[in-house]
Amino acid sequence: TSPKIKVDYDQTTGVAVLHMQSPPxxxxxxxxxxxxxxxxxxxxxxxxxxxxxxxxxxxxxFSAGLDILEMYGxxxxxxxxxxxxxxxxxxxxxxxxxxxxxxISGSSPAGGCLLSLTCDYxxxxxxxxxxxxxxxxxxxxxxxxxxxxxxxxxVGHRNTEVALxxxxxxxxxxxxxxxxxxxxxxxxxVFTVASQTMTKWLTIPEHxxxxxxxxxxxxTIDKLxxxxxxxxxxxxxxxxxxxxxxxxxxYMEMLKQRKA
Ligand code: CO8
Numbered sequence: 001t002s003p004k005i006k007v008d009y010d011q012t013t014g015v016a017v018l019h020m021q022s023p024p025x026x027x028x029x030x031x032x033x034x035x036x037x038x039x040x041x042x043x044x045x046x047x048x049x050x051x052x053x054x055x056x057x058x059x060x061x062f063s064a065g066l067d068i069l070e071m072y073g074x075x076x077x078x079x080x081x082x083x084x085x086x087x088x089x090x091x092x093x094x095x096x097x098x099x100x101x102x103x104i105s106g107s108s109p110a111g112g113c114l115l116s117l118t119c120d121y122x123x124x125x126x127x128x129x130x131x132x133x134x135x136x137x138x139x140x141x142x143x144x145x146x147x148x149x150x151x152x153x154x155v156g157h158r159n160t161e162v163a164l165x166x167x168x169x170x171x172x173x174x175x176x177x178x179x180x181x182x183x184x185x186x187x188x189x190v191f192t193v194a195s196q197t198m199t200k201w202l203t204i205p206e207h208x209x210x211x212x213x214x215x216x217x218x219x220t221i222d223k224l225x226x227x228x229x230x231x232x233x234x235x236x237x238x239x240x241x242x243x244x245x246x247x248x249x250x251y252m253e254m255l256k257q258r259k260a
Contacts, residue, residue: 004032005039006057014050015198016043016098021057025064028111032067033085040092050206051198052096054119055103055191060130062102065110068139072248076236083235086111087228090146093118095221097210099201103194104181108132109169110139116181117150120201120213123194124172126184131169133180138167140247142238144231149220155179 004022009015018039020026028036043049056062070082093100093115102116104124113132116122124132134151136143143151143164151160159178162168175181185193201209224231238244 001031003035004029005035007039007043009043009046009049011048013199014048014202015053015195016049016051017053017055018043019055019057020063023058025061026056026058026112027064027067027069028086028089028115029067030070030082030085033082033089037085037088037092040089040096043098044092044096049098051099051101051202053101053103053191053194053198054115055194056105059106061106061112062104062108062132063112063115064107065112065114068248068252071239072245072252076240079236079239080232083232084228087146087224087231090114090118090150091221091224094150094217095214097213099198099209101194101198101201103190104130104132105187105190106130109135110143113180114147114150117154121183121197122181123183123185123190123197124175124181125187125190126172127187128171128173131171132175133167133169134164135167135169137165139251141244144235146220146224146231149223153217153220 006019008017022032100119102119102122104116107130108116113134134143155178172184176184
């Protein structure tokens with residue numbers, strides 16, 4: 001199988017660009033996330049790599065979020081293994097020493113939104129066809145506490161309360177208004193602006209910035225670190241419930257019908 005992630009690392013600038021290239025919609029499957037974690041591990045170990053831009057090579061979509069097929073009709077063992085790598089992805093990105101920028105070139109629901117929320121800065125294509133948000137309740141599922149906290153840390157308690165209960169998917173202008181993204185730019189400039197923004201962030205003394213980032217994020221990270229196993233058990237027992245499986249099936253059927 002062809003790689004789902006392509007990394008271009010420029011040693012002279014110290015900036016790596018991670019392209020998600022898993023057709024059709026960069027859904028976060030077990031294989032995708034495993035590959036992503038391996039790439040992140042390598043970049044994090046390379047002391048010369050100071051910045052990471054995450055973007056999508058798929059048209060119209062940044063990432064469709066967790067691959068629903070990894071959670072539907074699968075054994076508890078499989079679900080547990082899958083959830084572990086979802087946690088791993090979040091821990092690696094939210095706690096990264098690198099400056100991370102999401103170049104959001106398309107829609108970014110659920111896990112795709114979470115992925116961009118782990119970054120230090122979000123630039124989104126200003127196209128009203130695209131949406132971003134944590135829409136879990138629309139699938140009949142519940143965003144776990146660390147999804148919720150990542151959202152609270154970004155847009156505050158009240159915005160999160162509304163966004164998560166209603167499972168809101170925001171158009172770019174609305175996302176900007178609540179601070180879910182930091183900047184909107186014309187579609188063809190997302191990457192260029194991300195690179196320019198990176199240059200700016202990299203002028204800040206590295207150690208001071210890293211300590212500041214950890215100070216902001218460690219309380220949330222530590223909560224998952226110390227509760228990983230329980231969080232896996234929670235997920236597995238929730239997702240394998242008959243009623244939840246039924247919700248997932250109905251949601252997938254809705255996706256197919258919407259297409260037809
Ligand atoms: N997983 C698996 N397959 C998917 C997913 C997904 N997340 N998203 C889309 N697909 C499939 C579609 O079913 C379709 O398949 P097919 O070609 O066989 O019919 C194909 O990908 C292409 O999709 P579309 O035709 O819909 O493509 P569009 O370009 O029209 O739209 C979108 C792209 C906007 C991304 C749209 O596909 C969409 O809205 N997808 C659903 C996104 C979503 O709701 N994801 C939620 C996943 S759950 C999650 O991430 C967090 C779960 C937390 C778990 C907590 C439990 C305790």
